[in-house]
Amino acid sequence: MVESKHQWKAWLYLAPAIALLLVFTVWPIINTVRMAFLENYSGLKAAGGAVFEFGIGNFEKVIKYRRFVSCLKNTVLLCLWTVPISTLLALLIAVALNSIKFLQKALQTVFFLPYVTNSIAIGMVFAAMFNIVGSFYGTENEIIVTAGIINNVIQFFGGEPINWINYGSTYEANMFVMIVYIVWNALPFKILVLLGGLQSINKQYYEAAKVDGTPRRRIFTRITVPLLSPMLAYVIITGFIGGFKEYTSIVGIFGETMGPPDSAGRLNTMVGFIYDALSTNSQGRASAAALILFAIILVVTMINLQVSKKRVHY
Amino acid sequence: MKIVLENLTKIFPSRDKKAGNEVVAVSDFNFTIPDGKLIGLLGPSGCGKSTTLYMISGLQKPTSGRIYFGDDDVTELSTENRGIGLVFQNYALYPHMTVKQNILFPLQNLKGKDKLSKETMLERAHEAARLVQIEELMERKPSELSGGQQQRVAIARALVKMPRVLLLDEPLSNLDARLRLQTREEIRRIQKETGITTVFVTHDQEEAMSISDMIVVMKLGVVQQIGKPQEVYDSPANLFVAKFLGTPPINVFEGEVADGKLYIGEDHVMNVKKVPDQKVYVGIRPEGFTLDKKGALHCKLSNVEVMGRDVSVVSTNEASLNPVVRSIIDADNKLDATAETVRYSLKPHKVFLFNKETGERIHFEVK
Numbered sequence: 001m002v003e004s005k006h007q008w009k010a011w012l013y014l015a016p017a018i019a020l021l022l023v024f025t026v027w028p029i030i031n032t033v034r035m036a037f038l039e040n041y042s043g044l045k046a047a048g049g050a051v052f053e054f055g056i057g058n059f060e061k062v063i064k065y066r067r068f069v070s071c072l073k074n075t076v077l078l079c080l081w082t083v084p085i086s087t088l089l090a091l092l093i094a095v096a097l098n099s100i101k102f103l104q105k106a107l108q109t110v111f112f113l114p115y116v117t118n119s120i121a122i123g124m125v126f127a128a129m130f131n132i133v134g135s136f137y138g139t140e141n142e143i144i145v146t147a148g149i150i151n152n153v154i155q156f157f158g159g160e161p162i163n164w165i166n167y168g169s170t171y172e173a174n175m176f177v178m179i180v181y182i183v184w185n186a187l188p189f190k191i192l193v194l195l196g197g198l199q200s201i202n203k204q205y206y207e208a209a210k211v212d213g214t215p216r217r218r219i220f221t222r223i224t225v226p227l228l229s230p231m232l233a234y235v236i237i238t239g240f241i242g243g244f245k246e247y248t249s250i251v252g253i254f255g256e257t258m259g260p261p262d263s264a265g266r267l268n269t270m271v272g273f274i275y276d277a278l279s280t281n282s283q284g285r286a287s288a289a290a291l292i293l294f295a296i297i298l299v300v301t302m303i304n305l306q307v308s309k310k311r312v313h314y
Numbered sequence: 315m316k317i318v319l320e321n322l323t324k325i326f327p328s329r330d331k332k333a334g335n336e337v338v339a340v341s342d343f344n345f346t347i348p349d350g351k352l353i354g355l356l357g358p359s360g361c362g363k364s365t366t367l368y369m370i371s372g373l374q375k376p377t378s379g380r381i382y383f384g385d386d387d388v389t390e391l392s393t394e395n396r397g398i399g400l401v402f403q404n405y406a407l408y409p410h411m412t413v414k415q416n417i418l419f420p421l422q423n424l425k426g427k428d429k430l431s432k433e434t435m436l437e438r439a440h441e442a443a444r445l446v447q448i449e450e451l452m453e454r455k456p457s458e459l460s461g462g463q464q465q466r467v468a469i470a471r472a473l474v475k476m477p478r479v480l481l482l483d484e485p486l487s488n489l490d491a492r493l494r495l496q497t498r499e500e501i502r503r504i505q506k507e508t509g510i511t512t513v514f515v516t517h518d519q520e521e522a523m524s525i526s527d528m529i530v531v532m533k534l535g536v537v538q539q540i541g542k543p544q545e546v547y548d549s550p551a552n553l554f555v556a557k558f559l560g561t562p563p564i565n566v567f568e569g570e571v572a573d574g575k576l577y578i579g580e581d582h583v584m585n586v587k588k589v590p591d592q593k594v595y596v597g598i599r600p601e602g603f604t605l606d607k608k609g610a611l612h613c614k615l616s617n618v619e620v621m622g623r624d625v626s627v628v629s630t631n632e633a634s635l636n637p638v639v640r641s642i643i644d645a646d647n648k649l650d651a652t653a654e655t656v657r658y659s660l661k662p663h664k665v666f667l668f669n670k671e672t673g674e675r676i677h678f679e680v681k
Contacts, residue, residue: 204402204404205408207373207400208400208402208406210373211394211400212394212423213395213424214394214419215423215425218422218423222408226408226410227409229410
């Protein structure tokens with residue numbers, strides 16, 4: 001126990017942070033729960049003196065909402081694709097980076113660059129890369145000129161250009177672009193964490209494995225991965241949490257339409273759904289959706305932790 | 315399997331190119347390790363003993379020189395093809411595997427014609443575990459074991475693939491004093507039972523002396539002396555070896571040979587024939603002193619430590635290079651602990667003369 005006469009000092013130092021947390025985090029959380037359980041709650045109406053009944057109507061509305069299922073599906077799909085792919089890629093890159101000496105520091109910086117770059121900016125670059133320049137509103141005879149670098153590459157190798165994100169593009173093509181972009185965006189942080197983990201593994205394990213003539217692949221699966229498992233678990237869990245909050249990336253590629261011009265909102269996510277509700281002054285519905293998202297993240301994280309209990313070697 | 319080291323040299327290039335001083339870790343090491351023996355590489359830290367061990371293991375490449383296992387030149391052979399078992403200083407047990415998985419690991423690496431069936435592997439693992447007496451710990455994780463048990467697991471893991479050579483890097487340094495005594499006998503027993511040529515590295519002379527068939531004393535990358543422990547102790551090649559071996563350590567005095575007589579300070583302590591007149595260092599083992607009222611060597615008595623069987627007499631002498639002169643004498647000798655001076659005569663075979671410049675031994679004839 002710290003000497004109790006100095007305790008007030010500790011509280012004094014903590015006070016500013018606690019005050020800010022109470023006002024900007026704790027109260028909004030409580031308020032979210034409150035609003036979610038007030039029927040048809042709207043901030044505007046509340047300001048006008050309206051009284052709302054208690055009930056679970058907001059939740060019912062959210063679930064019945066036309067866009068809800070598609071938002072949930074998009075979110076889950078993006079998570080299920082991007083988290084495993086980005087984790088695996090990050091692991092391979094980290095292991096490769098760790099095994100080279102020459103240019104290691106330089107490459108480390110290169111791989112970390114996306115992390116310090118604005119994700120909207122990266123999104124716009126990606127959009128340009130996957131773009132097709134040409135008219136889609138024109139006549140049938142109008143020649144479509146491809147300018148996006150991806151399509152240029154495809155054409156260079158004799159393939160047909162694909163309409164990735166423009167007017168008339170397919171859902172699958174859209175999702176593909178999103179997955180590539182999100183994986184790209186998620187890599188730096190994961191590489192950084194895993195590389196740090198790799199560098200803290202005692203070199204003697206590898207020497208011992210070498211003495212025993214362990215094949216490289218087996219060293220990777222039986223020694224590196226298990227010893228890295230705490231970092232892997234961390235990266236996967238935070239990856240899922242981040243994945244369920246996916247929103248900015250969609251805006252980065254498709255802009256506020258959240259989809260190609262002909263099917264706006266097609267790629268909307270859970271967070272996007274919440275924002276949409278807020279923008280129509282339906283704070284009750286937004287709060288309910290936020291709580292649903294929270295519940296999903298909670299459950300997924302619990303499953304993650306449960307799995308890691310068996311798989312992770314601390 | 316005998317191991318031949320031929321002109322083995324390891325030079326580490328300097329990190330700072332401007333400074334340009336490379337480090338000679340091991341210099342021109344020649345030694346044939348006889349088959350089935352336990353060899354101790356002994357020396358203070360930085361003497362190149364571990365580097366030598368790692369060169370034998372193949373984890374480090376010698377700068378020059380050759381290494382033979384039997385008649386095979388293994389110098390260019392990679393570690394995994396040398397058929398060695400290596401026990402690391404901190405054991406390097408895989409923390410996420412059980413003891414059993416750790417011991418099985420080397421066997422599971424075998425491929426092609428060496429591949430073993432699951433039953434054979436388990437049998438071999440249990441055999442190795444039995445040898446080091448850890449059978450009841452097979453399902454535990456390394457973190458649930460004591461230091462001594464971890465060490466046994468490490469030895470079992472090294473032995474399970476039946477290596478031609480077993481190498482141990484400071485095998486006892488992470489154990490407490492009691493366990494150390496026990497474990498070193500254990501290592502001796504295991505080595506005897508398996509008959510595998512074993513090389514171990516230590517900085518603890520007692521450890522090396524007690525279990526080795528032969529010891530190699532090294533200093534700054536250069537081999538000082540090779541021999542059976544008792545021989546090296548009884549006949550050190552130079553002052554360094556004499557000082558390094560023995561507890562309590564040897565007493566060293568400034569001395570002078572004049573006309574076949576050896577003087578320590580003013581005292582004419584012995585006759586040393588056929589030694590040219592010169593200033594020398596005189597090394598006297600603690601057990602080389604005899605209490606003698608008419609003894610030639612005078613020392614100021616400062617303390618008497620009773621140790622039961624023996625008595626350790628602590629005294630001072632102006633010519634001594636050590637702060638105190640420590641002698642071990644039989645407890646039967648009655649010594650007046652209040653006396654001011656103590657007089658010794660010396661056992662000639664416990665007295666060594668060393669060249670003052672080079673530290674090399676100067677042999678003399680007794681009588």
